[in-house]
Amino acid sequence: MKYRIALNFWLIISPLLTFAQVVLQDSTKRVQVGLQTEILEDKTAHLTIEQVQQNSHFKLGTSEVFQFGFTESAIWFRVQLRNQSKNLKWHIQLFDGFNIDYADLYLQYPDGHVDHQKRGLKRPYPNRGIVEMTPLFPVQIPTGTTVTAYIRIQSTLSMWGSLVVWEEYDNLTTGRSITVALWLFLGLFILRTINTFVLVGFIRDRHFRFYTFCSFLMYLTVFSRTGVYPILFGSQPWLMEWLLYGVLRLFPVSLLLWGYILLHNRPKFRLLQWLLAGLIGINVVGVFLPLWVQNATITHVYSLLFLPAYMLFIGSALLAYKARLRPPLHFLIPMVACSVSMFYAQLKHLNLVNYTPIIGRITIAILAVEILSISLVMGFIVRNYIRNQILAANALMQNKVEVDTLREVNLLKTRFFTNISHEFRTPLTLLIGPLTDRIRQFPGDELYHLMYRNATRLQTLINQILDLAKAEAGQLPLQAQPGDLVADVRLWVSAFESLAQSRHIQLSLTQNQTTQPAHYDPDKLQSILTNLVSNALKFTPGVDSPGVDSPGDASPNGGQVRVEADYRSNVFTLTVSDSGMGIPPDQLPHIFDRFYQTSAETDNSHQTDQVGTGIGLALVNELVKLLGGSINVESVVGTGTTFTVVLPMEPAQPHRNVGPTGQEGPGRSDVLVGSGRTESLRRTGRITDVSVGFSAPTVLIVEDNTDMRAYIRRVLSDPSDRPTFTLLEAADGQQGLD
Structure with missing residues (x-):
C-alpha cells in the first residue's frame, strides 16, 4: 500500500x-x-x-x-x-x-x-x-x-x-x-468588393469582371480563416464545412479560367489551354467534394494542385504580355501580386517553407497594396466611364438634333413636293382637258394621242412623287370605305388590256371569289396593283404595234403577265407574275429603294424603253407598310419575276348597288355639264349674281387658279346639247362660303 x-x-x-x-x-x-x-x-x-x-x-x-x-x-x-x-x-x-x-x-x-x-x-x-x-x-x-x-x-x-x-x-x-485592425482591414475588403460588384453593372469589360470575381473569391478565402464563418453559420455545420474548404478551391478555379481567356483563340498556346481546362475541371470537383467527404488527405492533394494553378495563371499573364495580346495590366499586376502571396501560403501549408511571422505581415501588406492599387484603377475606370457617358450623351444630343433637323427637312421636302405638285397639276389639267376635247374632235390625229399619253404619264409621275413623300413622312392617311374588292380589282386590271393587246402580251386575271365585300382604301390598293402590273408589262418581252398595219405583221410569241387575287381568312393576297427577263439576285435587295433602277437587259423582241424612274416600287413598298401588309419578290433571270402582296382584309356586309369604285349607287357617276350664264367675282371677294330671276341650276366654281376657273367656266358654258347653269365663281373656300 x-x-x-x-x-x-x-x-x-x-x-x-x-x-x-x-x-x-x-x-x-x-x-x-x-x-x-x-x-x-x-x-x-x-x-x-x-x-x-x-x-x-x-x-x-x-x-x-x-x-x-x-x-x-x-x-x-x-x-x-x-x-x-x-x-x-x-x-x-x-x-x-x-x-x-x-x-x-x-x-x-x-x-x-x-x-x-x-x-x-x-x-x-x-x-x-x-x-x-x-x-x-x-x-x-x-x-x-x-x-x-x-x-x-x-x-x-x-x-x-x-x-x-x-x-x-x-x-x-x-x-x-x-x-x-485586422477586422477593419476585412471591412475594407467587404466595402471594396461591394464597390467593384456595383461597377460591374456599368463597366462592360470582360477582364474587369474576371478581376472582380477573382478578388471576391480571394477575400472569401481570407475570410475562411478569420473566424467570420463560424459566427454566421455555426448552426449549419455542413455549410460551414463547405465554406471553410470548398470556397477555398474556387479562387484557383477563377484564376485558371482567367488565364484560359487570356490565351483564348491562340493556336500556339493550345496545349497550355488544355492543361488549364483540365485543372479547372479537377478543381471544380474539389469545390463540391466537402459536401460529401473531407479529410486531411483530400486537403493535401488540392493544396498540391493549387501550386500549378497559381504558376499557370502567372505564366499565362506573362505569355499574353509577351505575345502582345494587350492584356489589361492594370488588372493583372495586382492579381499577380496577390497570387504570389497565395502561392507562398500554399508552400507554407505544404511545409515546403518554414513559418515566420514577418512573412504573414508581408502578405497582409500585399493585400493592402492591392486595395490601394485597385482603388486607383477604379478611380481611373470611373473617370473614363463618366467621360464616356458624357460623350455618349453629347452624341445622343447631337443625334437628336440631327434627327430633328432631318424630320424638319422631311417636312419641308413634303411641303415642297405638295406645293410643286399642286403647281404642276394645274397646268397639266389645263393641258389634258383641251387635249381630251381635241381627241374627241380629231380621233385620227396621232399627234394629239402622243401629247395626251405623255401628259398623263407626267401627271402620274407627279402623283407618285407626292404620295411617296407623304408616305415616308407619315402624312398619308388611310381612307377605308366599303366596296366590292373583286369588282375593283377586275376594273383596275382591265385598264391594261389595250396596252397588253397592242404589245401581244397575254394578260390574265384569276380570282377565287366572284364578289368580296370589304373595307379598304381603293386609291392605295389601285396604286399598288397598277404599279405592279405596269412594271410587269414594261419588262415583259412583247411586240409593240406602232406602225404595224395588222396584228399579223407582229410576232405572235409575246410574253405573259398573270394577276391572281386570293380572298380568304381576312387576308387579301395579290400575286403579279410575268415571263420577263427577271432581276439579278444582287439587285433584289435594292429594288424597293427610292430612285433605284435595275440594269435590265433588252432582248431583240423587246424594244421599248425599260428604264423607269425608280419611284413605283418604292411607293408600293411604303403603301403596303401603311396598310399593315408585306410584300415579297422572287425572280429568276431569263424566266420572270413574281411579286406577292399580303394585306389584312376587313370583310364588310354586302351592300346593294355596290359599284366598282366602292361607292353605293349605279356603279358610275355621270357628270352633267352644259351651257349657262356666268357670274363674275369682283376683287372684293363678294359673289355677284347678275341673273336675278333666272331659274337655271346654280354651280359654284371655287378655284384659286384663274386659268383653271376660266377653263371650267368654258366647259360648263359649252352650249352644245347641255343644260344651262347659273355659274358663280370664288377664288377660295372662304369666299365660296360667304
Whole structure:
C-alpha cells in the first residue's frame, strides 16, 4: 500500500520536477513559451486528458514557433506556468493559429482540479470571443502558484503559429488592437468588393469582371480563416464545412479560367489551354467534394494542385504580355501580386517553407497594396466611364438634333413636293382637258394621242412623287370605305388590256371569289396593283404595234403577265407574275429603294424603253407598310419575276348597288355639264349674281387658279346639247362660303 501511494505521488510531482517552468513576473507583458513547451503527437486523435497526463512521450520544443503539415493526428502542448506576479489574469493564445479547427485548453492546478476551455474555427460562437481570430484562453493563476497547461489542437489543414502568454491588460490594449485592425482591414475588403460588384453593372469589360470575381473569391478565402464563418453559420455545420474548404478551391478555379481567356483563340498556346481546362475541371470537383467527404488527405492533394494553378495563371499573364495580346495590366499586376502571396501560403501549408511571422505581415501588406492599387484603377475606370457617358450623351444630343433637323427637312421636302405638285397639276389639267376635247374632235390625229399619253404619264409621275413623300413622312392617311374588292380589282386590271393587246402580251386575271365585300382604301390598293402590273408589262418581252398595219405583221410569241387575287381568312393576297427577263439576285435587295433602277437587259423582241424612274416600287413598298401588309419578290433571270402582296382584309356586309369604285349607287357617276350664264367675282371677294330671276341650276366654281376657273367656266358654258347653269365663281373656300 505504501508503494502504491508513493507511485501516485511521483506521477503527480514528477512533471513539476521535469518541466521547464515559465515564470511570470510583474514586468511580464508578453512571452513566447515555445522553447519551454513539450509536444506530443496523438496519432489516434482520441487520447483523453488523463491518458495524456500519464504519457511519457512528450518532446521538448526546439523553436518558438510550431508548424505541422496535413495530418489526422491531434497535437498536444504541455507547459508549466509559475505566477510570481501580483496580476492574477493572463491569456494563453495560439498566435497566428488561423487554421486550427479545434483547440482545447486543460489547465491543471496543484490541487488536481482541471479547468477545460474550448476554442477553434469549428466551435460554436458562444465558446469564442467576438474579436478572437485565433484561439485565445483567458486564465486565472493565483500568485505563487504553479499550473500545468495542456493544449490540444487539431485541423485537416496544416497548422502553424506560436504559443504566447499575455498579461491580460496588455493583450486587451495591444493584442486586441491588432485584432481590431485586422477586422477593419476585412471591412475594407467587404466595402471594396461591394464597390467593384456595383461597377460591374456599368463597366462592360470582360477582364474587369474576371478581376472582380477573382478578388471576391480571394477575400472569401481570407475570410475562411478569420473566424467570420463560424459566427454566421455555426448552426449549419455542413455549410460551414463547405465554406471553410470548398470556397477555398474556387479562387484557383477563377484564376485558371482567367488565364484560359487570356490565351483564348491562340493556336500556339493550345496545349497550355488544355492543361488549364483540365485543372479547372479537377478543381471544380474539389469545390463540391466537402459536401460529401473531407479529410486531411483530400486537403493535401488540392493544396498540391493549387501550386500549378497559381504558376499557370502567372505564366499565362506573362505569355499574353509577351505575345502582345494587350492584356489589361492594370488588372493583372495586382492579381499577380496577390497570387504570389497565395502561392507562398500554399508552400507554407505544404511545409515546403518554414513559418515566420514577418512573412504573414508581408502578405497582409500585399493585400493592402492591392486595395490601394485597385482603388486607383477604379478611380481611373470611373473617370473614363463618366467621360464616356458624357460623350455618349453629347452624341445622343447631337443625334437628336440631327434627327430633328432631318424630320424638319422631311417636312419641308413634303411641303415642297405638295406645293410643286399642286403647281404642276394645274397646268397639266389645263393641258389634258383641251387635249381630251381635241381627241374627241380629231380621233385620227396621232399627234394629239402622243401629247395626251405623255401628259398623263407626267401627271402620274407627279402623283407618285407626292404620295411617296407623304408616305415616308407619315402624312398619308388611310381612307377605308366599303366596296366590292373583286369588282375593283377586275376594273383596275382591265385598264391594261389595250396596252397588253397592242404589245401581244397575254394578260390574265384569276380570282377565287366572284364578289368580296370589304373595307379598304381603293386609291392605295389601285396604286399598288397598277404599279405592279405596269412594271410587269414594261419588262415583259412583247411586240409593240406602232406602225404595224395588222396584228399579223407582229410576232405572235409575246410574253405573259398573270394577276391572281386570293380572298380568304381576312387576308387579301395579290400575286403579279410575268415571263420577263427577271432581276439579278444582287439587285433584289435594292429594288424597293427610292430612285433605284435595275440594269435590265433588252432582248431583240423587246424594244421599248425599260428604264423607269425608280419611284413605283418604292411607293408600293411604303403603301403596303401603311396598310399593315408585306410584300415579297422572287425572280429568276431569263424566266420572270413574281411579286406577292399580303394585306389584312376587313370583310364588310354586302351592300346593294355596290359599284366598282366602292361607292353605293349605279356603279358610275355621270357628270352633267352644259351651257349657262356666268357670274363674275369682283376683287372684293363678294359673289355677284347678275341673273336675278333666272331659274337655271346654280354651280359654284371655287378655284384659286384663274386659268383653271376660266377653263371650267368654258366647259360648263359649252352650249352644245347641255343644260344651262347659273355659274358663280370664288377664288377660295372662304369666299365660296360667304
